[in-house]
Amino acid sequence: MAGVLGMLWPSSASGAPDAQRQVVAVEVNAADDEAGTLAVELGDVMQHLDLRMRLEHRSEPPLLWPSDVLAGVWIDASHPDRVTITVIDLNRRPDGQRYVRTLVREGSIAVFTEQVAQVVRASLESILAVDVERLSSALDAAAGPLVVALPEARPAAASKAMATGVGLDFGAAVTEQAVSPNSGPIFGVEAAVRISLPSRRLGLVASGAYDPRFDAPNGPAISEVSVASFRLIPSIELIDLDTFGASLGGGGGADLFSVAPLVVKGSMAKIDKAVDEVDPVVSGQLVLHLRLAGHLALIMAFDLDYDLLNREAAGPSKGVFVPPGPAFEPWRLRPMVAFGACVPFTAAGACASPPQ
């Protein structure tokens, strides 16, 4: 008898395998009352797992299972003392890995059907879970003791689940910063590392930047200035799509100004000895990642620094034509834009490309 009891439950995408593998084929050999109860119990299981069920009532197990389903389940409840459940994993093994389980019948029909439902549910959960675990371990443990192949069908939710482990990225960029009213935008270079927690949501950016010497005229005086910056900025990932990410951070650091005035004496002019000044700053930072294939990402960062030091004078005031007051006075609020590239050192890095 091959009467179709046929129950199809709607399925949502979250946590389910891809569209080709959302169906479980269930074949049941049982008395009508037991088959009906089983249909209800198994329908509840499939709904819980976001799967659809194709259920048939038949007396013999099928010789062939459809190749496009997640799993086949054969329940033989024709024997009065026992029930045999065969689960065939067709997700990872097209030839069908078979798992056979025999339960001793005891108690009411409700007990037997609940037991069958629990066995089927746990089996399907483990079949699905192995896919996710395999992805995680394969990507995390590049040098681990377990070598596994990526599965043929991958749960949709796994692309985010794979990003486990601590992330480490390295980035380099060119920068342009507004430093003072006495100079134009200053070009510089920056290097940074970002360490992120396994979720990739939280991270810590440590960076160093250097603006090579530039002229800062101030009335009749002129100074040569260079700036070295150091920052430590905790950040949180606001957007984490497969190819695009954005993080926002706030932290602080220090700017080291090296100011060397041009001193004129008579007809002679020379660069005087540089004086260093350290300004503590607080910083806000927005970083955008555009992840490319080959584990390379383009980054664009926008920084806004606030100088905590209200300096009346920065740099020396000696020199015949150096006017009183500061020879170089940086803005207290200093914006900066950076454009560069980033490479991940670990698979969970923020610059890592998604698995293909």
Add this chain to the structure above:
Amino acid sequence: MSIPEDEVTLFQNANTARRRGDHATAAALYRRLMAAHPQSIEARESVELLGRMLFDDGMSSDALACFKEYLRRGGELAAEAMLGKALALQQLGQTEEERAAWTALLEAYPESPHAERARLRLAILRDPW
């Protein structure tokens, strides 16, 4: 009107409540069944079902107690209870006990669909990086 208290009816009512998402009622009925008919097969299986329901609801500690109790008494769903125990310990972050639970599951049911899951989880616990 009196409420039927036989084990089969209590078991069926608890299962129905669980399926319709009324987990508070289901838990109360499972517990009443265990108290009123502790030696029945329905009560025995209720321990595992309650554990699974509590685990689904994020109550891993209570679920763990149920799985341990089921395994102590024994039953047809021992493999599922061992799986539930390992998963509950994983959720609770009890790594050493979790490792022991997966190992026990792997040894007891090496041919089950849970065996590969256990092997993978043990590999991750051995080398989390």
